[in-house]
Amino acid sequence: MKTSIIRLVARNCRHSRSITSALLALSVVVVLSLMLLLHAVHLLHSDRMNLHGSETLHVFPTSASEGTFLDRWVDRDITLTDRNLSGQKCLHPHLDPHHPSIMQFYNKEPAVDCSSAMADWVYVTNGTFRISRRARRLYGKITCEYAPMVRGSDFSARHAPHVKPMLDGSALQSDFFKVACVSGGGQRYMNIHSAVAWNPAVWARLRRIQHSAASSPPPPPPPPRPHLDRSRSGGDPGPRHPRSVFVPPPVSPEHGERTRPHTFNSLNLSVFMFGFDSLSRMAWMRLLPRTRDYYLKALGGIELSGYNIVGDGTPAALLPILTGKMEEELPEARRGFEGASAVDNHPWIWRNFSHRGYVTAHAEDMASVGTFQYRMLGFKDQPTDHNMRTFYLAAERMYRHNPPLCLGSRPRHVNFMNWFRDLFDMYRDVPKFFFGFHSEMSHDFNNKVQALDDDLVAFLKGLEEKGHLNSTLLILMADHGARYNYIRATAQGKLEERMPYFSFRFPPWFKKVHPEIVRNMEINSNRLTTPFDIHETFLDLLNYTGTGMADTRRRGLSLFKEVPKERTCSHAGITPHWCACLEWQRVNQSDAFVVQAVQSAISAINQFTDVVRKECAELTVSEVTHSARYMPNVEDISVEKKQLTYRQSQQVDTSSTTEDSQPLPAVELYQVSFKTQPGRGHFEVTCSRDVTSGAFSVSAKDISRINKYGTQPKCIQDKMPHLRPYCYCLRVH
Numbered sequence: 001m002k003t004s005i006i007r008l009v010a011r012n013c014r015h016s017r018s019i020t021s022a023l024l025a026l027s028v029v030v031v032l033s034l035m036l037l038l039h040a041v042h043l044l045h046s047d048r049m050n051l052h053g054s055e056t057l058h059v060f061p062t063s064a065s066e067g068t069f070l071d072r073w074v075d076r077d078i079t080l081t082d083r084n085l086s087g088q089k090c091l092h093p094h095l096d097p098h099h100p101s102i103m104q105f106y107n108k109e110p111a112v113d114c115s116s117a118m119a120d121w122v123y124v125t126n127g128t129f130r131i132s133r134r135a136r137r138l139y140g141k142i143t144c145e146y147a148p149m150v151r152g153s154d155f156s157a158r159h160a161p162h163v164k165p166m167l168d169g170s171a172l173q174s175d176f177f178k179v180a181c182v183s184g185g186g187q188r189y190m191n192i193h194s195a196v197a198w199n200p201a202v203w204a205r206l207r208r209i210q211h212s213a214a215s216s217p218p219p220p221p222p223p224p225r226p227h228l229d230r231s232r233s234g235g236d237p238g239p240r241h242p243r244s245v246f247v248p249p250p251v252s253p254e255h256g257e258r259t260r261p262h263t264f265n266s267l268n269l270s271v272f273m274f275g276f277d278s279l280s281r282m283a284w285m286r287l288l289p290r291t292r293d294y295y296l297k298a299l300g301g302i303e304l305s306g307y308n309i310v311g312d313g314t315p316a317a318l319l320p321i322l323t324g325k326m327e328e329e330l331p332e333a334r335r336g337f338e339g340a341s342a343v344d345n346h347p348w349i350w351r352n353f354s355h356r357g358y359v360t361a362h363a364e365d366m367a368s369v370g371t372f373q374y375r376m377l378g379f380k381d382q383p384t385d386h387n388m389r390t391f392y393l394a395a396e397r398m399y400r401h402n403p404p405l406c407l408g409s410r411p412r413h414v415n416f417m418n419w420f421r422d423l424f425d426m427y428r429d430v431p432k433f434f435f436g437f438h439s440e441m442s443h444d445f446n447n448k449v450q451a452l453d454d455d456l457v458a459f460l461k462g463l464e465e466k467g468h469l470n471s472t473l474l475i476l477m478a479d480h481g482a483r484y485n486y487i488r489a490t491a492q493g494k495l496e497e498r499m500p501y502f503s504f505r506f507p508p509w510f511k512k513v514h515p516e517i518v519r520n521m522e523i524n525s526n527r528l529t530t531p532f533d534i535h536e537t538f539l540d541l542l543n544y545t546g547t548g549m550a551d552t553r554r555r556g557l558s559l560f561k562e563v564p565k566e567r568t569c570s571h572a573g574i575t576p577h578w579c580a581c582l583e584w585q586r587v588n589q590s591d592a593f594v595v596q597a598v599q600s601a602i603s604a605i606n607q608f609t610d611v612v613r614k615e616c617a618e619l620t621v622s623e624v625t626h627s628a629r630y631m632p633n634v635e636d637i638s639v640e641k642k643q644l645t646y647r648q649s650q651q652v653d654t655s656s657t658t659e660d661s662q663p664l665p666a667v668e669l670y671q672v673s674f675k676t677q678p679g680r681g682h683f684e685v686t687c688s689r690d691v692t693s694g695a696f697s698v699s700a701k702d703i704s705r706i707n708k709y710g711t712q713p714k715c716i717q718d719k720m721p722h723l724r725p726y727c728y729c730l731r732v733h
Contacts, residue, residue, distance in 0.1 A: 088565040090528040090581040092306050093495055097285040101490045106286065109451045112413070114406035121181050124172060124195035126425055131168040131181075139183035148174035149192070149394050154342075154370075154378030157393040172197035176391040191408045192398055194391045194415060196422040202359060202385045206430060209357040266356065266542050267517075269510065270432040272420070272463075273475040277314065277439035278446050280481030280496035281305065287450040294457050295476060299464065301505040302521050306528045308581070309480050309498050310574050312704055314371045317479035317500070318437070320531035323347050324539075324556060326573075328701075333376045336720040342380040343372050349538050350384050353433035356542055361423050361432075363388035365416050366439045367396055375721030388419060405440070405451075413441055413452045417459040424468040432472070437479075445485050473541065474505040475534075484708045489682070498580040502529070504559075516547045517560045527563040528581065530572045532556030576630055576669050577686035577702035584628035584671060593689060594627040597670035600696035601685035605676075605703065608726050615715045616727035619676040630669040666691040673706070679728035682707040 121135040146166030295301040442449040481496035540558035550557035555573040569579035609616040686702040705725035715729035
């Protein structure tokens with residue numbers, strides 16, 4: 001093609017005898033060639049595993065005042081598959097995990113180094129307290145004082161009566177403990193440890209449920225406390241596992257792995273959901289490549305490339321998974337709101353599993369910003385059989401005495417993983433529902449998470465090699481993408497926030513017994529899916545209702561069924577502000593409707609802080625950084641009406657939906673981003689304009705603060721934490 005263009009240029013030169021024209025034409029050739037070369041390089045660098053094609057442009061760049069050349073490049077490269085070819089209504093953009101606009105913020109993080117700390121003197125295995133051989137060899141006789149850590153409330157931990165001396169081989173009295181040891185030579189060791197203690201109350205509940213579910217044979221006796229087996233080679237006594245309350249399941253001749261007897265109408269799978277804060281699917285690919293490679297290739301995991309968040313922040317991501325509802329649909333639990341109470345009465349999914357004889361566990365590693373405690377009132381009673389919050393309430397106070405990101409001689413993220421390993425070891429033959437959510441390495445800026453990639457692979461390999469994953473549905477996930485850092489300010493970062501990582505892995509035998517489920521999951525991996533669907537899938541795991549086609553009238557769909565191609569964000573309960581598969585049209589910032597949208601947005605934000613105006617400044621707009629419009633079509637409006645009719649017929653609480661009591665008006669949507677003064681806040685807001693009346697409206701659910709507010713709302717953050725994104729304290733600054 002290039003040769004043909006050059007010949008054409010030559011003919012034109014001879015014909016016009018104009019050297020200037022020839023040079024101009026050759027310049028065009030050079031520019032075109034460079035553009036083709038750049039495009040080819042980009043295609044080679046793109047994520048080839050994504051099945052979406054690249055035809056229709058999808059997003060707009062930020063404004064000239066805010067955007068960069070790289071943002072404008074993203075605008076051209078983020079693409080959608082041709083809808084006419086696929087027939088799928090909601091198609092998410094094809095993103096490049098290594099796009100230059102993102103990689104400019106990437107830097108290699110070193111592994112967590114805890115070598116400067118004294119090696120741990122004590123450890124725990126199967127609920128048994130151990131003093132290490134190495135410590136005894138180095139320091140001689142060691143005497144330890146043991147202080148069990150127990151739950152005071154969701155906001156406090158306390159010591160139970162101390163044990164002194166705590167002998168090597170003693171059974172733990174609680175999952176968490178502090179220990180202070182001294183050697184004969186005066187050397188000292190002190191640290192806090194997490195483990196899994198033998199819990200008679202949990203075993204009694206499991207035995208009772210198993211007894212009521214089976215008429216014969218009679219249930220086995222309760223398991224003994226952990227005790228030492230001194231017959232092990234090497235003379236170092238080791239613990240025996242307590243006997244399970246469940247009779248070991250038979251070995252299937254078909255797949256050679258143990259499966260539990262079929263109970264109720266369940267699928268006989270444990271659940272282990274392990275997640276990270278603020279990791280988009282693209283970020284997972286960038287930062288955890290070895291984990292992803294092992295998970296997909298060795299374990300056979302399935303990623304959900306069309307997984308879309310339904311609201312802002314971690315509660316909006318986890319509450320639909322764990323309760324099936326949005327926060328505003330649940331009993332009021334927010335601090336500073338009238339009638340607010342603890343979250344115990346929410347319909348937590350782990351209760352469903354507990355009632356079916358599952359042992360339950362939950363862990364979050366940052367107690368100071370707990371999902372259900374930071375701006376909510378937390379739990380009055382411990383929500384799961386085992387819960388790590390008590391440990392972190394005590395441990396976080398001790399971090400300053402340790403190397404960065406370490407707890408003693410061990411990285412803190414490894415300690416977090418090891419707790420789940422201990423849970424699997426303790427409850428080997430018992431159905432399990434475990435959920436771990438790790439934040440420390442990714443919450444503020446997720447570059448650090450790459451430092452745990454190898455450790456996460458080792459953790460998963462350990463579970464697999466011990467056989468723990470043979471009866472477990474393994475889910476690796478995240479709540480949302482980055483919300484506050486430089487990545488979020490890019491065009492791709494905006495989409496990454498809405499598209500977190502989510503994946504499923506079934507045991508090999510399950511794929512043989514239930515191939516139709518796995519087939520549907522593979523189909524659904526490229527369809528629109530949401531947190532509500534995960535909740536419905538959990539319910540279906542306990543009460544399996546078959547495969548077939550899912551009903552799009554329902555907000556949440558079991559992913560064991562096929563998600564229809566026709567499903568849109570309206571079907572799934574996702575507002576346009578959070579929907580990543582809409583095609584917004586860029587609009588000039590001087591457009592009269594854009595100006596009105598910005599005015600409506602800043603007015604709404606200031607109305608939120610009216611109640612604390614003596615403490616929080618009234619904000620003004622200093623700069624508009626981008627603006628776009630979406631015009632809902634006839635199909636969008638039709639879906640909304642059908643969804644409303646269905647919700648009303650199902651008696652779903654729709655008190656939070658303003659349109660429920662009146663006909664749906666004709667609207668157009670404007671999405672505007674702007675910065676404010678004082679404080680340089682950066683907001684992204686979706687406004688709705690009633691075409692008939694011309695009036696604008698703004699929902700709190702459609703406002704995003706996309707840069708950090710830090711200490712700006714310090715004056716109100718404890719009493720009214722829901723106002724943190726909007727408040728700039730007058731007296732503090």
